[in-house]
Amino acid sequence: MTVAADSLQLATELGQLLLRKKCSITTAESCTGGGIGYWLTAVPGSSAYVDRGFITYSNKAKQQLLAVRSATLLQYGAVSEETAREMAQGAAKAAGADIAIAVTGIAGPDGGSEYKPVGTVCFGFYLNGNVASCRMVFAGDRQQVRQQAINYAMKQSIELLTAIVN
Template structure:
């Protein structure tokens, strides 16, 4: 995946903030396929703030790796606020991190439903026990949706960590 300069800049900025605050981050990614952790590790010195990241593309991976309840996945689906909240919580606990970014969405071209179109993405940022959730609908093809989701996640994490 070729990262845009804006994503590289945001990832470096977040890395500097994490380093300054002595915080560890983890990610739990579905539709972005590890793109946020890839962006974070593109910056030299990222081992000071990123120890583990999870690509939980399937429901089984969400359940087995980061303890998302099967009942949550069955009742609300993988692309839901409830699921990303459990993804963030589980990732923080498994990785023993301070900050988590969780993302689940529909990058397309398939997989859409009437209430969850292509480009529909849920995010959860967890910092110091607080969870912030966001939903967005991005436009464009699969690659564009994924890149927009990565950029959005980095921006929102920087915003929330600086509160």
Template sequence: MTLLKSELSAFDGQALEADLAQISAALLARGWLLATAESCTGGMIAAACTALAGSSQWFERGFVSYSNQAKAELLGVPAELIEQHGAVSEPVARAMAEGALAHSRAQASVAVTGIAGPTGGSPGKPVGTVWFAWGVEGRTHSQVQHFAGDRAAVRAATLAHALGRLGELLG
């Protein structure tokens, strides 16, 4: 639990609350539901969403697909896609976001897959590399970010970026 507490202390609580308020209002206005597909954050995005009172009106479900097998089984990510591009890649992030929509009743999704560290990085994909994808308005948007810091900092930055960009896309 100490690790989780250190990750939570890295959050900008006011910015996170503002992003969640914007996301909540936008989803409620549309009558939409949100689904999350998370790898490196292990459910932190879903936890942040459901920490908001009333989120049951707009949060549908979260998929924690940490292993490649889970990505395939839960979200329908083709194993060939993972083999060809690696789990931390744009095609896999996009497939995760699309799979979250296909395997839920949600109309919006956010997906993250990355290397939080301290190990697992490579020259082409160093620790701190995170691919994001958002399914909004029938389109899948994707983006890569490279975050500095330790595991807690990478995961906190991933959460903040995932929700911040979702708020912008729903805005």
């Protein structure tokens, strides 16, 4: 399967789950630049569960649109699980959504460090008042890192939604 086919398949599966569970979703994206939102809305009928998403590439945007605290950004940096969690919470609140996916990372080719190498991506997931986060390091060039992050975020969201009963 092609990368695009994988993404569309994941978005379709996630959309079916959202419809079945009567949930709405929003995204807060930095390094993926709206890629998750793109795939979610590529599915016909997605307006039933997607109202809006946020591309918050700068720290200023994260603070203004998602209420990420400046103290969090100063202490942990934009690419951190702490920031991803606040992004997810802020997006869910701003959009009035049941579920939020947040992504912040270093897609490259520059910007990495020893602690946060290129390919480091942090995810935040808000689901019915609960927040989870994780950190992954993906291999490849900028586009490959971004695409892996998009697909990973949708896979994790499917797993989280599948686990809830309603």
